[in-house]
Amino acid sequence: MKTKNHILTCAILLLSFTASAQYGSQKKADNLFNKFSFVSAAKVYHHLIEKDFNTQYATRQLADSYAYMRNPDSAVVYYQKAVQQAHVPIEYYYNYAQALRGIKDYKASRTWLKRFKEAGGIIKKDRYLKDSDFITSIYNAKQQYFLADVNFNSKYSDFGAFEKDGTIYFASSKDLGVSTKHIYGWNEEPFLDIYTAANRSDSIVNHKSKIKGDINSVYHDGPLTISKDGKTMYFSRNDFNKNVLGKDDAGVTHLNIYKATIVDGNWTNVEALSFNSNTYSNGHPALNNDDTKLYFTSDKPGGFGGSDIYYVDINADGSFGAPQNLGSIVNTDKNEMFPFVNSENALFFSSDGHAGLGMLDIFGTVSDENNHIKSVINMGVPVNSNKDDFSFFMNEDGLSGFFASNRAGGVGGDDIYAYDRIPQLKIEGTITDATTNEPVPNAVVTLLDGNDNKIADLQTDENGHFEINIDRDTDYKLNTKKDNYIDDSRTVTTKGIKNSVTRIKANFVLNPVAKKELPITELYPIYFDFNKYDIRRDGTAELDRIVDLMMNKYPNMVIKIESHTDSRGPSAYNDKLSKDRANATYKYLIDHGVDASRITEYNGFGEQKLTNDCDGTKNCTEAQHELNRRTQFIVVKME
Template sequence: MKLKNYIITSIVLLTTFCAFAQNDMQKKADNLFNNFAFVQASNAYHDLINEGINTNYATRQLADSYAYMRNPDSAVVYYQKAVNQNSVPIEYYYNYSQALRGVKNYEASRKWMKQFKDAGGDIKEQLFLKDADFLNSIFNAKKQYFLKDIKFNSKFSDFGAYEHDGKIYFTSSRDKGDLKKHINGWDEEPFLNIYAIDKNGNDSIVTSKSRLKGKVNSVYHDGPLTITKDGKTMYFSRTDFIKNVLGRNGEGISNLKIYKASLVDGKWKNIKELPFNSNHFSNGHPALSADETKLYFASDRSGGKGGSDIYYVDINNGNYGKPQNLGSIVNTNKNERFPFINSEGALFFSSDGHPGLGLLDIYGTVSDKNDNILSVINLGTPVNSSKDDFSFFMSEDGLSGYFASNRKGGIGSDDIYAYDRIPQLNLNGTVYDSIENNPIDNASVVLLDSNNKVIAKLTTNAKGQYSINLNRDENYSVEVSKDDYINYTNSISSKSIDKNIKSITTDISMSPNAKEMEMKEVVEESITLSPIYYNYNSSKIINENIKVLDDILNTMKNLYPTMTIKIESYSDSRGSEEYNLKLSNKRANAAYNYLINNGISPNRIIENNGFGEENLINNCNNNSNCTEAEHKLNRRTQFVIVKMK
């Protein structure tokens, strides 16, 4: 895949190549290998093996060549031969293990990973001891991501898809250009350019005219990129090349650097190198934080955890701070690459150092309220595969995006994949004392599935708050306990909730312990009735409300046949107050009529009122810019229990 010669590894641009000794086949092969011309090197090592010249060494080098070309199917064949050699360096046990993961032979991979550790290799035991459990959890997890077709992939490498202002930007090696020198020796594909197409246009048509306008694209590697929200500044990766000068280090290697460009009259110009670059290491894959105060990137600079790591610099009025390593929760002694920060501030990246399905996998991070990263989570299938998966992007609403992969079934060496995402639903609320109305801290909250299997356990914070993620379209129950309080149990359903709604709030009232003769009554008072919601400018009972109303009917008819309630209906803030009051009364009447028509006596509904746009449950007033899903939470009818019996 194209990242094999592009990502945070040094790039040598092959011009005229002469073997130091024309008749010395091994020296020729090694020279090709050391200059990263792995396609030609693999052919040369095959020739050595066929001629019987230093075959053990040639076999190991051939295996490494295929690994660098991200071809585990071929690499595994020659690593298997290598590990059976006498006195083979132990890193070949590790390399073989990784290649086996690339062909989904996880059992054999664990065996060779253990052999690497037993031989003195630096590896965490959990990477192989708990690997079977990890894989089982990944393959059995409920899917959040669903792939869809992309029409603009080519037979070459395509990756780094990024949306901004109605356009899709991506990096591709599809255009060979006019000169043969534009072919890259690593994989013998053309060098990378950045392209831009209309998101809603004919995305199957990509020509040389789709290449980014301006000075960003050069004769060497360019991309991927990130753009500021105002659309005026671009940060992008490029081979060390500016003002028509190719930079090299002391070994003749041209590293990767990060540049920025300005949009002038529809073209990207004023290319400037960022000050924290160096000729002695690579920086690449820039990504802006949601508030644009930090620029994240990957680098193989010295002082890191190993391989390439994720770093960031602070941005302050056009000045850039000192690069900061993200630390060992994210970075490993292998390679972390392609950072991306979504609109909620979560970091996504690719790595071959964390437990994964094979080669590079894509990971997300979990942070606390102070943005400290607490853990790393593998995104699972179908985002990840046994091959390389990288360059993750998520849209502003978190419901769609792109990534790239060289998995089987694509049409090029790397292909862009689009996804739709159904995010988990967040259940949150406050546990409070039903008498004093004070929050209850350190209360135990347990979430159980429909089979009474414990899914999650946590305790409320000092403000009595809790937060749990739910899978959608499932039924749960919540159990809350605290010394000196009656245990609380209630059912929670995540079914029929619009995917645009990302969280629901359920406050829990806990009653202090009472005399045993009063206990039943106190427990009953913890029962709550769920609200129903309406479409915009409508009072019609929609299908998703029928189950809720039928549950209320069952509660009132069968569980508490003398219960009395009152109905309170509301609107969102849009429209006039007078109109919203009328609309909310229509909604109250619709709910009232449903209950009455299905057998509830009218004298059990003691009030039935609409309150217009009063009591908004969020900040979606006339001065806010809320989503339709957020407005919908205010278009509700609530059923308030007046008397249990």
């Protein structure tokens, strides 16, 4: 089999290009989308569509953004465009149907639900009966969250996990190392203390793991939040300060929020916040992204019922404003609690008053461009269950975090569960010059779908690097083009890629064109049998043709020889084998009349420059390995 110098390689894994400003915009939009900042994300997706960059993907994301903003009129417009795409994921049929229900077009909604089922989709039992809840149906059309193991749960209650600078803080009623710890009459468990763990798999959590300093008392302590600079902590505690237990007129002790600072690794300087009371509870503190607002749960009089979520402004001098109720979109006549605010200022909370799967469910909120909350989204399974699910936390990447639940199958009463979201898949690579090994900037890389429909044009940066987001379970094709270089193409697939994989590499080596009239496409590589450097019969035929070209048609052409191996065998051995192949090729040309001065180099590169992804990490066919066992001919000059 002959393959041209610019080698059309077999299916490698994936592509990723740093494609100048538009790619940067897409990356920004996706990050905003992942963190529930849908208004800001929608603006950037509009920009991408206007610039005709990755339009199909941006259209789908824009449709989802409008749905999550509870804007079914706009969502319908872009879902309609999305479902016309040739290879759109079938959940968009379902999403379109739900958005149509949101505008009360029930006939069309039923039509698209039918198409969804005909395409193999499964419609789960609809738990959300109101048209206004179409947003939750769309959000949960495809599972986004996947649970991971946590090893530091105990037989008692563990919840409120909060990760900061590589340390996980959590509240637990583990009765470890404190002989005087009181027993909480409500559940006959010890009162809560705050513990730390090094990571999810940390199973050695004992009394030495308790937070250092003055935080833990003989009553309930936790959960907590920590400022961005890591110097200030806010935490819940029973109304107990300076060894005095506060009580209301009925003798009930309520929760209060306290503040502490870190000094030499110990949390100290504990003080109660000014808006606390001994007649009602404040607890579950959470900071916004810039530490200017503190959110919390309270059952203070004047709310909507049960416990509500409030916030206070944190002033520049460290004082606090008056508590503000978040309003009826978040709060109901039942219980809202455990607020958490992510890095994009999206609020998450637990509630047994909104439509849910069981008792307490976890909800996310969607805000407009003025940061006014417009709607809530049930986070769906597996985050929520038919039991209590609460104390949601999301890391800054938006792709991992924790929550707590008393669902069946746990270790204790309440257990901490870790979750991961399926990350956006990216493909990245570097384009280099085959002659100089230098990066090739400003090369155009075109991303096509499996039917050769263009998705996006990308451009390599000054380092020859490219990167782009792509969908999973999809076939693609990459075309590269650069003036004075030979075009290259490659098919790629994301089918079978594990969810844990976030990026795939695909490097290109482009052969330069010495002059416009240079017929480099007439120089083909030759291939070798496994573990051999003998010139094969098909190789001699190609070498004889090159001899004829150099001696008769192009008497001034100067070339260099580069030989390679596949990835099998030790690298040192492959280096030697490739040099033997280069020597054999060089000797053949010289023995057949080519002047040695017209071959400037004949080097072996071992397995350093594979033409595909057969690098030992996957099973490849013999034909795929053979593409790497080659000698290539690079034209240095023509005259």
